[in-house]
Amino acid sequence: MEPRGMKKWRPFATMPEQYIGLQEVINKQAEVAQPVLTEEKMEQINFTLIEALHTNKQVYLTYYKQGQCITETGFIQFVDSLGDRFIFIDEVFELKNKMRLSDLVDVRIV
Template sequence: MKIINPNAPDEYKYETDYRKIPSEYLNPRIPKGRGKVKWAPFATIPEQHERLKQYMEDQNKIDKPQLSDHQLNDLNDKLVYKMFHDPQIEVSYFEDGYIKKINGFIHKVDTHEQCLHLYEETGLIKIRLCEITEIK
């Protein structure tokens, strides 16, 4: 059998796996290499990086849910009840491909603009009635 590491102690002379040999017995002129390098995405152009990020965000978006007449009547009944008996409301609504939820107090329902005005922690907000998907 051929001696692979002539300058190493007897237990390492015939070892072929360099990882099992202590570093002081290895040839110091052999380059170490890069070791473990974590690969990161390569963005050469900032616009390209932004567009890729936008594509990833757009994958999570959903289509606007289509509500039946029965569901719309239920939403209307709940809204009328909340207006006169319990002004605190939790509304789920569709915006930019996502279903969002908000808690607040009903300020008014504007039938001319088809908007629901709510007081929330951050102030007064408007939600279009056609975007509402659920009322609790």
């Protein structure tokens, strides 16, 4: 007799297209609209970015990407307010991420 292995735990996974479609529906329902920031909030974010850049302090960065608000921890390396770009080095993988300033939702110094 042969053991069933993982077949035992996935008895209805005979149609992978169904699960792909269901996952897309679940992801679509979990999406949120991009928050609209007030002038005061944008000024506060700008001030915090500049302070973190000059003092090389670690920040909590919350940004909007593909229907989700994502929070990461790391350091600000470069800010270009005219070009609407900044470079963020994340703490986990130490990778440089180029992002748009308009995608930012919140910035807090750790």
